[in-house]
Amino acid sequence: MAGRAVLRVQAVLSRCNTRGNSGSAAGYCLDLVRKRDYEGFLCTLLLPPGSQTSAFALRALNVELSQVKDSVSQRNLGLMRMQFWRDAVQEIYSGNAPHHPVALELSKAVQKHKLTKRWLTRIVDERENNLNDRAYGSLKDLETYAENTQSSLLYLILETLDVRDVHSDHAASHIGKAHGIITCLRAVPYHSSRRQVFLPVDICMLHGASQEDFIRCSQEKNVKDVIFDVASQAHVHLEHARSFKRNVQGKAFAAFNITVALDSYLKKLRKADFDIFHPSLQRKNTLLPLYFYVRSWKKTY
Numbered sequence: 001m002a003g004r005a006v007l008r009v010q011a012v013l014s015r016c017n018t019r020g021n022s023g024s025a026a027g028y029c030l031d032l033v034r035k036r037d038y039e040g041f042l043c044t045l046l047l048p049p050g051s052q053t054s055a056f057a058l059r060a061l062n063v064e065l066s067q068v069k070d071s072v073s074q075r076n077l078g079l080m081r082m083q084f085w086r087d088a089v090q091e092i093y094s095g096n097a098p099h100h101p102v103a104l105e106l107s108k109a110v111q112k113h114k115l116t117k118r119w120l121t122r123i124v125d126e127r128e129n130n131l132n133d134r135a136y137g138s139l140k141d142l143e144t145y146a147e148n149t150q151s152s153l154l155y156l157i158l159e160t161l162d163v164r165d166v167h168s169d170h171a172a173s174h175i176g177k178a179h180g181i182i183t184c185l186r187a188v189p190y191h192s193s194r195r196q197v198f199l200p201v202d203i204c205m206l207h208g209a210s211q212e213d214f215i216r217c218s219q220e221k222n223v224k225d226v227i228f229d230v231a232s233q234a235h236v237h238l239e240h241a242r243s244f245k246r247n248v249q250g251k252a253f254a255a256f257n258i259t260v261a262l263d264s265y266l267k268k269l270r271k272a273d274f275d276i277f278h279p280s281l282q283r284k285n286t287l288l289p290l291y292f293y294v295r296s297w298k299k300t301y
Helices: 002-020 025-036 038-045 049-071 075-093 101-113 117-129 139-160 166-186 188-193 201-206 211-215 221-243 250-256 259-271 288-298
Strands: none
Touching: 025 038, 025 049, 025 101, 038 049, 038 288, 049 075, 049 101, 049 117, 049 139, 075 101, 075 117, 101 139, 117 139, 139 166, 139 221, 139 250, 166 188, 166 221, 166 250, 166 259, 188 211, 201 221, 211 221, 221 259, 259 288
């Protein structure tokens, strides 16, 4: 089965290489997600054909918004970019999408699936709030950010699958929170190299870990304890999401394939004894496409 799965994954990736070079708005979105959100790209490949293009548009918007913070030198420039996307969402729902490839594809997705506007505006608003270079005051603050961004994205992807029920939304909420927490963890080495630390202040204070400890890539126990606590909360959210499994519609499972990447990272982090700076955490998992396919084939999350 593994051999056939590998061939299947390779075939899908090959087809997407062709589609991504088409020069269309859809091709632009696909390429952007493939280059900037590879795990999201793999997830989207496993969605039903009727949802794929719309999901690529949603993930492309998420990429555009996530890149703003690191691509501008002044906060005011970031605010201008966010205002563009806020206006774009308003114009899309007014039937007059701006001539931007992501906005054009997003408009098609909104019309096709009647996507809920508040999830899109919530993503933009939260990304804008996060332009301030401040650490999360608490783990709860990090969870709120994750809910408003990653969970909202999952609610929208569920809508492309025609899934609108409370159990699926509960699972999506917890998976999104886990995703946001793990994204924060994965970014620690990058941010530390820029003398920035965004980990929850309350957890750092609990273990007596200072910003300087992270900036100098400390491997001391107090630093590892901070990482353990934050990672543990991500694991708790994944377990909560799975507790709803029996009540979640089968077709919703495709929206939750990101748990493959989240599980993989947490496993590597445990093997590294919660040393967030361990080189193994920076290596790309070449078997990830296979793992995604197998999880999809098993119809679980």
